[in-house]
Amino acid sequence: MSDKKGLEGIVAAESRISSIIGSQLTYCGYEIDDLAENATFEEVVFLLWNDRLPNQSELDDFQAKLFEHMTLNPRVYTHFEEYAADKVHPMTGIRTALSYLAHFDPNAEDMSEEANQEKAIRIQAKIASLVSAFSRIRNGQEVVKPKEDLSYAANFLYMLNGEEPNNTEVEAMNKALVLHADHELNASTFTARVCVATLSDVYSGVTAAAGALKGPLHGGANERVMKMLSEIDSSDDVEDYLKEKFENKEKIMGMGHRVYKEGDPRAKYLRDMSKKLTEQIGEPDLYEKSIKIAEIVEKEKGLLPNVDFFSASVYHSLGIDHDLFTPIFAMSRVSGWLAHILEQYQDNRLIRPRAEYVGQTDRKYEPIEER
Ligand SMILES: CC(=O)SCCNC(=O)CCNC(=O)[C@H](O)C(C)(C)COP(=O)(O)OP(=O)(O)OC[C@H]1O[C@@H](n2cnc3c(N)ncnc32)[C@H](O)[C@@H]1OP(=O)(O)O
Numbered sequence: 020m021s022d023k024k025g026l027e028g029i030v031a032a033e034s035r036i037s038s039i040i041g042s043q044l045t046y047c048g049y050e051i052d053d054l055a056e057n058a059t060f061e062e063v064v065f066l067l068w069n070d071r072l073p074n075q076s077e078l079d080d081f082q083a084k085l086f087e088h089m090t091l092n093p094r095v096y097t098h099f100e101e102y103a104a105d106k107v108h109p110m111t112g113i114r115t116a117l118s119y120l121a122h123f124d125p126n127a128e129d130m131s132e133e134a135n136q137e138k139a140i141r142i143q144a145k146i147a148s149l150v151s152a153f154s155r156i157r158n159g160q161e162v163v164k165p166k167e168d169l170s171y172a173a174n175f176l177y178m179l180n181g182e183e184p185n186n187t188e189v190e191a192m193n194k195a196l197v198l199h200a201d202h203e204l205n206a207s208t209f210t211a212r213v214c215v216a217t218l219s220d221v222y223s224g225v226t227a228a229a230g231a232l233k234g235p236l237h238g239g240a241n242e243r244v245m246k247m248l249s250e251i252d253s254s255d256d257v258e259d260y261l262k263e264k265f266e267n268k269e270k271i272m273g274m275g276h277r278v279y280k281e282g283d284p285r286a287k288y289l290r291d292m293s294k295k296l297t298e299q300i301g302e303p304d305l306y307e308k309s310i311k312i313a314e315i316v317e318k319e320k321g322l323l324p325n326v327d328f329f330s331a332s333v334y335h336s337l338g339i340d341h342d343l344f345t346p347i348f349a350m351s352r353v354s355g356w357l358a359h360i361l362e363q364y365q366d367n368r369l370i371r372p373r374a375e376y377v378g379q380t381d382r383k384y385e386p387i388e389e390r
């Protein structure tokens with residue numbers, strides 16, 4: 020059994036959405052490098068859902084639909100006021116809110132392909148509004164409505180901060196969204212597929228997936244990377260800090276990967292963005308500490324940075340609150356979850372593996388007074 024622990028190396032689905040071979044990641048046959056350098060997030064979402072890039076009129080139409088659905092029912096805001104009063108972690112709030120979105124969808128229980136595609140657009144559009152509204156409401160600020168002429172990445176930053184972002188910020192956010200959009204059968208995507216393979220609805224699938232993404236061994240690592248960087252005063256202190264972590268057998272967040280053993284192809288883009296943006300905000304030390312951590316962990320443990328490692332200093336440089344890092348990951352990855360959910364419905368079979376029983380046997384019920 021031990022060789023299958025964590026289902027390592029087990030192929031559990033056929034998929035046309037993304038592929039990992041060695042350190043090569045592709046979305047629907049396009050290299051991640053090609054997409055990171057050239058594509059908008061909206062094009063990538065269209066690609067993941069349709070297995071092809073859109074032409075200009077399809078893209079215009081897709082962007083218009085996303086914009087149309089970015090508006091939230093005001094009852095969501097009332098909910099968020101309660102979450103703020105309870106000091107709920109944003110990822111907990113977004114997980115609940117993803118489920119709550121179903122309440123306002125007249126076709127929430129319609130399982131037709133057309134209705135499910137419509138749900139995908141609604142969810143992708145609304146999650147950017149959810150994350151930004153959550154943040155503004157807990158800060159006692161007015162919710163900002165999206166602007167029709169802004170891209171998805173720009174609209175998110177605009178709704179979050181209440182002012183239009185500059186080109187560098189939009190470019191960084193767009194690239195981060197493209198890089199996080201899909202990743203084969205990662206834990207949250209697998210969770211989404213397991214959930215909807217019972218023929219449960221799309222909202223259930225994304226809510227379940229958000230729960231899986233929240234964990235520190237998965238999407239929750241980016242917030243912890245920032246915590247680690249904040250705990251280290253300067254790059255001169257990295258060695259001692261890590262020594263203690265290694266002695267306590269603690270994991271170094273943002274390092275290592277189940278599949279990539281020769282390096283995560285997404286990390287270099289985030290590393291380069293981190294270098295540029297931390298310099299721009301006058302905190303180059305954040306990048307220097309990150310590089311030192313990566314060097315020592317590679318030397319001592321043979322582990323390399325994953326997508327979460329440099330994304331932390333990138334989001335910090337964009338002025339984003341640290342506990343919003345994982346919700347931003349969800350905002351991008353929901354596109355992949357939805358692609359996999361739609362794919363799962365197309366050729367569904369219940370996902371139900373077996374467990375090897377290792378518990379006690381031949382026991383007999385004992386009356387309570389005899390226990
Ligand atoms: C978007 C994403 O989800 S990317 C991943 C985000 N998660 C993180 O960054 C958390 C830190 N990293 C990790 O915990 C792991 O590397 C994972 C979860 C990503 C992959 O884990 P697995 O493939 O299950 O490897 P596993 O946890 O079994 O580790 C194998 C060995 O490497 C060690 N190891 C793995 N990652 C780390 C790490 N980040 N720091 C220190 N040691 C590590 C383990 O302690 C273990 O050592 P042992 O054999 O002496 O017990």
Ligand SMILES: O=C([O-])CC(=O)C(=O)O
Nearest residue numbers: 202204205206277325326
């Ligand atoms: O694939 C994984 O296991 C984790 C990961 O990098 C991702 O979800 O992007």
